[in-house]
Amino acid sequence: MKPPPFAYFRPGTLDEAIAILGRTENAKVLAGGQSLMAMLNLRYVFPDALVDINDLFELSGIEIAPERIRIGAMTRQRRIELDAELYEAMPIFRDALKLVGHRQTRNRGTIGGSLCHLDPASELPTLALLLDAGIETAGPAGVRRIPVGEFITGYMMPGIGPDEIVTAIEFAPWSVAHGHAFHEFARRHGDFAVASAAVMVERDRQGVVTRCAIAIGGIGSVPQRHGAGETALTGSDGGPDAIAAALESCAGLDILGDFHGGPDYRLSVARTMLRRSLTAALARASERTQQA
Template sequence: MKPPCYEYVAPDTLAGALRVRAESEDSVVLAGGQSLVPTLNFRLANPDTVIDLRRVAELATIDTRDGMIRVGAMTRQRTLERNDAVLARNPLIRETMEYIAHPVIRNRGTVGGSVAHADPASELPCLLTLLDGELTARSSAGARTIPAAEFFEFVFTTALEPEELLVEVAFPVLEPGEGWAFREFARRHGDFAVAGAGATLLLDDAGRIARARLAACGVATTPVRLRAAEEALRGVEPGSEAFRAAGELARDAVTTVDDTAASADYRRHLLSGLVNDVLTRAAARAGGPR
């Protein structure tokens, strides 16, 4: 298939991109093109204007401030994954990103593109949901910060307004001694996850769980935080019994549907095992040096 006709613009600055965004009736943003180009070719999108952000260097930055790793929306996924300063502050980012597609796709795909696309099976939205990350949107009227918990609204649907651009994605750094893990199941390595789960685990001085965070992808219309399982883990000793019970609570908390990749029951069964697995891995990493 060939894409529909549209006007193509490639501004050099964010201000220029925001101006075009404000002036066009129905624009879309071209970031890495890994999801948008097939969407255009299949004519699932029919915009009047395509705004290519690849020349906007000010959106391709990585910076750590106020306990947050702040990533410009046009940062290539592979650049974030391979950044050693990011690895030192939050190794969960690299572990999670290794599950996104294949290296050639991550070379082109951007952090902002993945987040704005909001596929419910995607890893980065799940990670932001897990860590209580923040998204910054800008329009010609100004900027606003949106907590990850409010950003992902439905399948391929976010809180971004039509005149806004996603400009920054912020991941909190991990606490000293915080354990972490991400795992997913896909039919082939690099495919979208049938289900995935991430965990962080912070222990108190007595070795009990002070804080557990759990989130999943592929099991609902958005990434989901598994609050009931988190609550059940607080104050208990880490171990196989507690982690198996948390997996069962997670399984019971999600409602999903049958589709061509898996039945709802199978997905929920997978989630239970994945939660047990990420908690076991996070516990093994908790307390020691990162």
């Protein structure tokens, strides 16, 4: 199919892009286009205008500091996947990005575009939630930083205004001794996940879990933090009882069914992915803690 007709703008500066959005009703921002172009061709969306921000090169790049990591919204997913310095600091990004679509889509897809598309099964919004990230936006009123929990307002509904543009994602790095894992199940490689589980943990030298973050994607209308699971692990030895408690408490998450499977099936898959992620993350944390 062909997309519906629309006006096309390609601004050269961020201020110009914001101005166009401010004076144009029913406009969509075009970043990587890997989701938007398919939705246009299938006529799932009917924008009156596209604002192409691919010339806004200032929105690309990765900055790593001891207290903060910043990734520009127009940074291509493939660049994030291959960045050696980011991998050293936060290796979970590479694990997650290998599951995003295919290499061809990651060559064009951007982190900002994925966050704004906000598919509940998408890996990058789940990862942003796991990291308690801040989403930076720019609009007529200036720059603001939105906690990811406020940015995720509902199914494919980012919490930004129609005249705002996401410019970056920021988050604090974890200790070098943390453990991580990101597992998901999809019916075919490159498909969106039926369920996914992202985990990061830190342990002391006695093996006690001192910090834990868990995010579950794919099973509800939005990615979800699994607070009950985090509580079950934190302060424990990370043994079978703690893992079993985290898995059991998944029943308290919001779970929806669709043509891929009902709620019970998705819950079962989510528990399996979480068990794999917890097992791998805890083992990595033990190994890295002893090496530190």
